[in-house]
Amino acid sequence: MNQQTLHQLLSRVAAGDVAVDDALLALRSLPFESVDDFATLDHHRSLRSGFPEVIYCESKTPAQVAAIAARLAERSPRVLGTRASAEHFAAASQLVPDLRYNELARRLWLIGNPAPRHEGVVVICAGTSDLPVLEEAALTLEMMGHRPQRIFDVGVAGLHRLLPHVPTLQNANVIVAVAGMEAALASVVGGLTDAPVIAVPTSVGYGASFGGVAALLAMLNSCASGVAVMNIDNGFGGGHMAALINQRIVKKD
Amino acid sequence: MNQQTLHQLLSRVAAGDVAVDDALLALRSLPFESVDDFATLDHHRSLRSGFPEVIYCESKTPAQVAAIAARLAERSPRVLGTRASAEHFAAASQLVPDLRYNELARRLWLIGNPAPRHEGVVVICAGTSDLPVLEEAALTLEMMGHRPQRIFDVGVAGLHRLLPHVPTLQNANVIVAVAGMEAALASVVGGLTDAPVIAVPTSVGYGASFGGVAALLAMLNSCASGVAVMNIDNGFGGGHMAALINQRIVKKD
Amino acid sequence: MNQQTLHQLLSRVAAGDVAVDDALLALRSLPFESVDDFATLDHHRSLRSGFPEVIYCESKTPAQVAAIAARLAERSPRVLGTRASAEHFAAASQLVPDLRYNELARRLWLIGNPAPRHEGVVVICAGTSDLPVLEEAALTLEMMGHRPQRIFDVGVAGLHRLLPHVPTLQNANVIVAVAGMEAALASVVGGLTDAPVIAVPTSVGYGASFGGVAALLAMLNSCASGVAVMNIDNGFGGGHMAALINQRIVKKD
Amino acid sequence: MNQQTLHQLLSRVAAGDVAVDDALLALRSLPFESVDDFATLDHHRSLRSGFPEVIYCESKTPAQVAAIAARLAERSPRVLGTRASAEHFAAASQLVPDLRYNELARRLWLIGNPAPRHEGVVVICAGTSDLPVLEEAALTLEMMGHRPQRIFDVGVAGLHRLLPHVPTLQNANVIVAVAGMEAALASVVGGLTDAPVIAVPTSVGYGASFGGVAALLAMLNSCASGVAVMNIDNGFGGGHMAALINQRIVKKD
Amino acid sequence: MNQQTLHQLLSRVAAGDVAVDDALLALRSLPFESVDDFATLDHHRSLRSGFPEVIYCESKTPAQVAAIAARLAERSPRVLGTRASAEHFAAASQLVPDLRYNELARRLWLIGNPAPRHEGVVVICAGTSDLPVLEEAALTLEMMGHRPQRIFDVGVAGLHRLLPHVPTLQNANVIVAVAGMEAALASVVGGLTDAPVIAVPTSVGYGASFGGVAALLAMLNSCASGVAVMNIDNGFGGGHMAALINQRIVKKD
Amino acid sequence: MNQQTLHQLLSRVAAGDVAVDDALLALRSLPFESVDDFATLDHHRSLRSGFPEVIYCESKTPAQVAAIAARLAERSPRVLGTRASAEHFAAASQLVPDLRYNELARRLWLIGNPAPRHEGVVVICAGTSDLPVLEEAALTLEMMGHRPQRIFDVGVAGLHRLLPHVPTLQNANVIVAVAGMEAALASVVGGLTDAPVIAVPTSVGYGASFGGVAALLAMLNSCASGVAVMNIDNGFGGGHMAALINQRIVKKD
């Protein structure tokens, strides 16, 4: 029940077409029917933030992913599936022919929106091994209308490789910093700029990296202020968070 | 906005006293004002389940606990504070003179309800060290109108002490089993009866008990079906859960 | 040695057919032979609770599972195997031809009981990925004679999807809430109803979900009273616990 | 050595007042003296972001805190010390007489800046026990020139208390969500709004909350996109992060 | 109901003094009354193993410990309380005047048995810091009738200090090896002898010793066969286990 | 260099056949040559305890295992390899034709010793899933000359199945108790007997069993005295430990 149907109901009460008690009955269910308004609002939010719903593929069967993707593709020109295997893509692309797939970032997507245009986001990672997560963040940003600047191969073990990028980091609206192992990159970047830093730990490493826990803890304990942390390998989340921030900054332009 | 005020509004629209657009404006805020209905429902739930809100004292100052207790005491004859220190009680009893305190169970409470009367709940623990948690569960049950049967000193290291209680366990509607260390009691009780068992691990132990983690894990991995687990030392939760179950069983009587 | 054989023995002593010392000898072993009484009682419990013994297949060979299933099928019309692979089923169905298999819930079962009839249990989960665990709980309930109402696709990230189900949740005798990731569903459901909630964390998630540990901890720390927790992915246990509770409520009808 | 002093040096070389070799000597240290430029930039950053350096008091002696506070107070009208004990404050206030102290938020501060004026940040927490961390975030925001809106006592166990605040949450530029125990608040808030959410887990809880680990994990695994996480109890960091984001949004006004 | 009372009952049935049905009634309760036989057996076990029940004092109040100690002292000349504080002892010694206390081993005890006489047990630890746990093991052994040989100050960092004791280790019936930190002592001792080694990790250490976890894990992973492990700081358990083994070896003498 | 060769050397010095300096040279290496005595002693120990060295196959290549097995087979009629895959066996049996393999217990062995004959050890486990570990313990005992009595299918969820075995447990010299999940079996067995119990946790379980950690912790925290613990799934170690204990008991016969 949205505002329009509510108006109609009230008009009919005012016109005597609907008795007060009948209207009362109809309105009693309003707290839950009005939920549809929530959903509408939610729909608005989706349109603003860039896509209606993301398919988390990992625990789903290829058939389930395909069915959800097809249903979403009917409603929106933008579909996104994260942690998608080749099998997921194979099944889904039969129902959604234009679907695309990036093996490195393990994502499938359908993109119908205009070219990304919002500047201001930097995505940065230390090594080649962190690239899949960085790409997931960057592609998410692009689907949401942003044009992230990518910086990589700048691990702190060779600090000189990072320093030339300092001006870029200092001019960013928001930075997504992706790193595994000891993840010192987030602290170093956080100390070089006052842009908010979204830190994404990766599972790159072995032994006492514990599948990314060492990187996660390091980022949570960053001595640099202005660093907030996503789940391990959550490139999608990092990109999404950065997009939410950046679109609020650039919309003022 | 409850049903009565809603009826009045609609009547005034029908009578032409309120314009459709004005009513529309009033009703637009209804999804949130109708939340008061939720609150009323919630209030009903509180009355049914035995008390409106529990004060978790541990991270609160004595002054905060006292103020909340006083506010609750105005609305309800039953007030309950868990993990309360002597300082909490000293402050609160100045504002709520009839407040009572049990140091062992670390709880303060005001009790205005009639004597507990619902049979069917058994609370059982292994050793003397587990008594504070068992008492917290038992007092919670009593405040909610149940009359739990207490069994203790029946650790599995001396199985013969437990066996005489088997008929009691088999006749229970629901059992709260409290145990620390390796918490084998929950599995043994669960294997001896088909009553649902609410298992409460305690922090009793040392070294590799890790403050109750060993007991918690043992209970979660119980090979006996029909054992569900509460947080460590959460005697209140165990008693509350058992009361919710038991009152649904006995209300049919 | 049950009551009948005991009576016979005593009668023969009274009749002089058995000497006191011989009877004494026979009775000395009684504490352990009387264990058969325990078994009988246990058998009774099994019949009441719905099935005699569940086969936990995961660490067993297909041949072992098949043999146990065949032995159980001789004694009972109801056989249940959890965490069963297709190989387990292939082997077992050769010995028990009517055996059925559900790949999603990884269970094999033989069902000879009448259609489920007890209302009152709701099983609810947040996302498609949690479905296997929800199904395991629901099938367990059905085998035990209950007719659970399934609700899914109601994660808290879209609260409006959950709200229409509030009346259903408030009318339930007992609820099984299944959720992975941060498992906020259990707390939200627990806050919306005073029905006892059996929370089943799932291993759905990645990174810092640690195979379901994040969900498990969230459920154990639920700020809503009336939430008790099962092991990770233990849909069988959640369903079994709910059945034990519900059958005690409905048997009063 | 900034641009001006560099210009002077080169001018003096061109004028013959300084020999090439002497200039060379001066310039050899330039990569590190030019670090002063970094420091200046950093100083600029500090002015922009609100205060030059924060004193983390916990592992420092009162005398150390007092000395650092005095040194900072000479350079800036704003001094901030986090996790400060009463002893820290007693020592520091002798050297910095205008220093103020908030026992609940365990912080000491000197504030010389004009009244906070930037709207757009909401700080929200679930229970009274989370207030110290919420206050730390709010005070940090205020010192950085923002005027946060505080919402509390809105835990998800009573969802109706949260719903009236939905419009506020949906209109925010950025939200700091503070919660302990199972921290479901962050997910629920994240699902109700598309504003970026900075989630701060607190150590409120007991047993399997493990000093805030349960809350931390829940927030990292939030099924709602747009939630980034700070360290446990890091109210300062949450407020700082929100200020960095909000000032970039409001500066466009 | 023991064998004697059983014989009497049967005799009275044979004599016609007790009707079959009355005897049947009496015998129906036998599975639980016969539990008294378990208790008797258990009592026998207690006498054999050295003391009837140990008081774990840590989570008990001084009054509780005192009451239990007094009750035990009536039944047995040997009373043992582990993890006892000075307050526990003060309270208990008022009720049991002859009670003794060892602050280092945190134990209180009453000893009425003859001097220890069984040779064959060696208790060994690495450093002075491990002495309280070693003493707890040694005193337990002495109360159970054994005369342990103590070796200490033989950490593996100075292997030469350990080597002179090799013959003693090789002649032992059983060894209790107590060590904190990395606990290499257990493996080295286990490699030097074929006597069974009961390893007791201690909480001596700091940082990544995690309160004895490092020592516990090292002992569980010992590359030397013949090493079994007790809980952290469980000197009582180590001594008790060694006594159980040794008394079975020496009783053949 | 043993006592005899030492005597010869000294005699030749006394006889003038060996110069002091030459003897000195010979004796300088004595601390390390005398190590050969250690080795000899160690060899003796091996013979006594049943086999010279065990091959831990898991991290070794098939070729390495085969080579080591062949070398050992030259020196001893008894060879044992634990955690051996079929590939390990295939490679090793080509060099050691009589080698045997047990897939369930993942072990390969060559056995040349007479039939086991020492009574007194009981190996017990709860469920079918624990059988591989129980078998590893039992086979180890058999290779070392013992004849263990096997008890299984006696989980505590059906206590009546365990009780008939109580006399066997009470008459044992030493018991190896194997259990996964919550491992309550060890505590229950420990409480029923005063025989020393070697507890072996298994990795049977899922979710919060954490690969056997729940069972391990439960056993370490057993409230029954006389329970010492081996590493998870270490059936070999449990059997070896029991053999060391039992052979010291039975050798007195």
Next chain:
Amino acid sequence: MNQQTLHQLLSRVAAGDVAVDDALLALRSLPFESVDDFATLDHHRSLRSGFPEVIYCESKTPAQVAAIAARLAERSPRVLGTRASAEHFAAASQLVPDLRYNELARRLWLIGNPAPRHEGVVVICAGTSDLPVLEEAALTLEMMGHRPQRIFDVGVAGLHRLLPHVPTLQNANVIVAVAGMEAALASVVGGLTDAPVIAVPTSVGYGASFGGVAALLAMLNSCASGVAVMNIDNGFGGGHMAALINQRIVKKD
């Protein structure tokens, strides 16, 4: 921009060939161009330490590894890839024909430097299972110009096997000690010598070794001074660290 080009620039300013403002412009970029000096220094460091950059292969695709290896091979006669699979090697050897591969140590490398010649490093491990990590350390040392002495099969369970190597250990400049399970080797070696010991825990073990965590903790808690620890299985790091130390010792020769 190094010192020479800086001198030229200043000379040209002094000579009036370059205007002050133009020089200023050139020098403004110096903080980042001077980074090239960092890079040059870094290059020097690489040459001194033995190889310019190591390829961590584990999270990279074969194509990525091949491309990096080819690029490095153009600049240096020494290329090293750690944790390389056979697929990595197959791809890389097509672009770098002389590349070599060691399956045991999972490394690929190109070696153009003269034969190792620096004595003084000992690499030691306990069992055959630790060999891959030991080999990784040894090969790293050889590529950096050292000639390590290998000792293995000297686990502490048979201490006599270690003792003959004591003089070698005492004469070493630096020792790399590699061990899994309980890793007592590091402490024992550390206690036998005053050479610095680089301890490398391995993931050899099962159950409560937790993939090398037990070994890691044991080494971190070593009671022997002079033991520093690398990540689990980090043979490369251990060898590299030892080479850095040894080359500083031997360069004085």
Next chain:
Amino acid sequence: MNQQTLHQLLSRVAAGDVAVDDALLALRSLPFESVDDFATLDHHRSLRSGFPEVIYCESKTPAQVAAIAARLAERSPRVLGTRASAEHFAAASQLVPDLRYNELARRLWLIGNPAPRHEGVVVICAGTSDLPVLEEAALTLEMMGHRPQRIFDVGVAGLHRLLPHVPTLQNANVIVAVAGMEAALASVVGGLTDAPVIAVPTSVGYGASFGGVAALLAMLNSCASGVAVMNIDNGFGGGHMAALINQRIVKKD
């Protein structure tokens, strides 16, 4: 028994002054008496490395520490106690009047050796809170004859503060890097120099620093080669390790 006494014994045998059997008796104890040679060697090592034995005070009583300190002071002019409380010092200084105490570094010591003179070691930490651990390392180095250069207040959050020290870091023989929180300092320092870095994590931090675990993991996972790690807060160990390395480098001068 060293070489000289051995020579004397043999000479007396050759001269007939000692009978063969008597010499044999003397020599039988030689494997263990020759351990005295180990001890002597160990003594030599102690003199070389700087002090004979370190008193780990934390788990010892003041009386124990005092007695050990007094015994050591008789043998050596250098005594060192780590983790010493004021009570430890008060007791010990009564027996060893010249003993000194540093509250910050929690150490007591007696120093009789000449002034430190070996250059080449740098000790560096990030913040004021890390100073106690840095001081412990520095004092240990000074007692062992080295003159460490201290650098502090150079956390990576303000990278410009670290850069001026790069030449010092690059010229060091060995560096001790002390850091808490995310401990990025170790990686940054390791990347700026090819000197071996001994990394000491500190327990500075809160929440998810877990008492130094975050710092420990970060250091173990350093992407910079040449970083080896000590236990949390083990400043003594870091200084000792650096001294062992440096003295081998400088002794060549």
